[in-house]
Amino acid sequence: MDCIFCKIAAGEIPSKAIYEDELVKAFYDINPCAPVHFLVVPKEHIASINEVNSENSAVISHIYEVIAQLAKQLKLDKGYRVISNCGEDAGQTVFHIHFHVIAGVHMGEKLI
Ligand code: 5GP
Ligand code: ZN
Numbered sequence: 723m724d725c726i727f728c729k730i731a732a733g734e735i736p737s738k739a740i741y742e743d744e745l746v747k748a749f750y751d752i753n754p755c756a757p758v759h760f761l762v763v764p765k766e767h768i769a770s771i772n773e774v775n776s777e778n779s780a781v782i783s784h785i786y787e788v789i790a791q792l793a794k795q796l797k798l799d800k801g802y803r804v805i806s807n808c809g810e811d812a813g814q815t816v817f818h819i820h821f822h823v824i825a826g827v828h829m830g831e832k833l834i
Contacts, residue, residue: 723767727818731765740796745781746788748823757826758796762788768819771808785821798825 729735730749737749740760751759764781768774774782786804793802802825807814 725767725818727761727763727816727820728765728767731763741788741792743788745784748788748792751822756824756829758798758802759822759824760792762792762821762823763818769817770814770819771806773819782819789821789823792823793825796825801825803829 726735730737731747737747737752739747739749741748741762744765746762746764748760748762751761762785764778764785766778766781768778768781789804802823805822805824806819807822
């Protein structure tokens, strides 16, 4: 399958990796929208939140454990935002589920 995040997760395309285990990979976004902006993806191909089900949801909770661990490690003490865009209206451009972690700036004007 021609999926850029499958290739990054498999190490076939280089990325600035922060964390990796048998289930997930975290790497910095190529086009950051804040001083800290990284992505966490499962190694397994899941296209979006729409494809999360009882068979594959364990990796999603694992991703949140990894985010909590990385937030401590990177000292994101003032807070951070986690975003997963799902589908066209949300602006999803890469159809391999991913969680943006954004920090290092005060995100005053809230969308939600
Ligand atoms: P989406 O718009 O689907 O929520 O987010 C996709 C994100 O992936 C974007 O923020 C974009 O900058 C990032 N991205 C796309 N291609 C690459 C790549 O090859 N390497 C890295 N590190 N990030 C990428
Ligand atoms: Zn993929």
